Amino acid sequence: MFSRLASGLRPSGLRPIGLNEQTRNAATLKTLSIRMRAIKNMQKITKAMKMVATAKFKKDMRTMENGLPFAQPVLNLFQRLPVEEKAGPITYVAVTSDKGLCGGVNAQVAKQVRLGLGAEEAKGNTAKIMVVGGKGVSTLKRLYGDRFSTTFEECSKVPFTFAAASLIAERIALSKPARCKVVSNQFKSMVSYDTIARHTFTVDEATTMDRGEWTKAMDVYSFEPSIYEVWQDLHEFYYGCVIYGSFIQSTTTETAQRMNAMENASKNAGEMYGKVELQFNRARQAKITTELCEIISGASAV
C-alpha cells in the first residue's frame, strides 16, 4: 500500500495526481483510522476483562485456600490405599470451564483426556466420559461424543459450594464406575499449573481390593461405628472432596490464565495500534505532500 502511494507521488515535473489516487488516499486514511479505533476499543475491552479477572481471582484464591484444607484430609486418607492396575471399564471426569479466553487450560485437559482414552482403548477397556464445563463438552464432543455419559454445564453461574460438588459426585457414584480418573488443572502459581489425571478410588475398587493391603492402610484408624457402616458414607464424601478440590483449583487456574491471556492481548493490541498509527501518519503526510505538489504545479503552470 505504501509503495503504491509512493509511486503515485513521484513529483516528476508537472504530473498531475489522478482522481483515483486522491480518493485512494482519503479512503486509505479513513480505513486506517477505522482500524485504529477498532483496535483501541479492543484494547479497552481486554483491559476491562483483565481487571474483572483480577477481582475474580482474589475471590477464587480465597475460596481455594479455604476449601482445600477441608478436602485434603480425606484425599490424604485415601492416598494410603495402594493403586492396583486393573483392566476394566473406566470413567474419565474432565473438569473444564464454561467460558473461554482463558489460555490453554481447557485444551490441556482435553489433551489429557484424549491421551488417556487412547491408551485405555488400545488396551481394550471401554471408556466413558463425564464432563464438567461447557468448554470441555464442545472440545470433546466431536471425537468422543458417543462416549459421553453425563455433562454438567453452567456450574460457574452460581458460587460453587460443596453441595454442588456433592451433586456431581453423587452422579458419578450412581454410575458405579469400575475405575475412575479425574482430569483437572492443579493450581501451582499465577503463571503455572499442572494438568493431572488423578486416579480416584471407586467403591468397586475398594471392595475388590486385596484385603490385606486395605486393612494395612486403614488399620491405623479404628472406625466408629464400624468401618463397613462408615465406609459407604466416607466414600461418597471422598468423591465429593475430589470433585470440590478439583473444581476450585480448576476455577482459580482458569481465572489466573484469563488474567494472563487478557494482559497479553492488551499488550498485542497496543503494539498493533502503534504499527497502524505509523502507517496512518505516513499516509497523512503523503496526502499532504500530494496536495502541496498539486498546488505548486498548479501555481507554476500559471
Place this chain on the structure above:
Amino acid sequence: MWEESEEPEYVAAAGDRIQLKVRSPEGDGISVACSEVILPSASGQLGVLANHAPMMSALDTGVLRYKEDGVWKPIVVLGGFASIDANSLSILVNDFEKADDIDAAEAQKQLEAATAMMEKAESKKDKLEATNKVKKAAARLQAAMFLSKK
C-alpha cells in the same frame, strides 16, 4: 534435673491437650485447644479425651461440645466426619454454627415450624428434608439452651 513443661502454642490452659479443628467447605472454622470433646456421632454421643487412639467417625447433625479451660462450650454441626490422630481432632462438616449467635426463642419457633412440616410431609423426599430441618432446629435449640444455662 528434668523439668516438666507444658507447650501451649498460644494461651491454652494447662491440660487442654486436644487440638480441635472444625472445618467447613467455605473456610476454616474453629481451632481451639481443649481437654475433652463430645461428638454427636451417627451412632450416639462419643467422648474424646487426650491421647485417644486414632479413630474416624461419621457425625450426625447435632451439638458438639468441647471443654475449654474447664468450661463446656457448644457448637452446632450439620453432619460430616471426625478423625482423631495424635491429639489432633479434625472435624469436617457441611456447615457449623457457633452457639453464641443463636437466639433461643427463635430456635424454638423454628423447631415447632419444622416439626409441623415433618408431620405434614407426604413424599419420601419431603419427609427426609423435613427430618433434617427438625434435627437442625433441635440442635440449634439445644445449643442455645446449653449456653443460657451457664
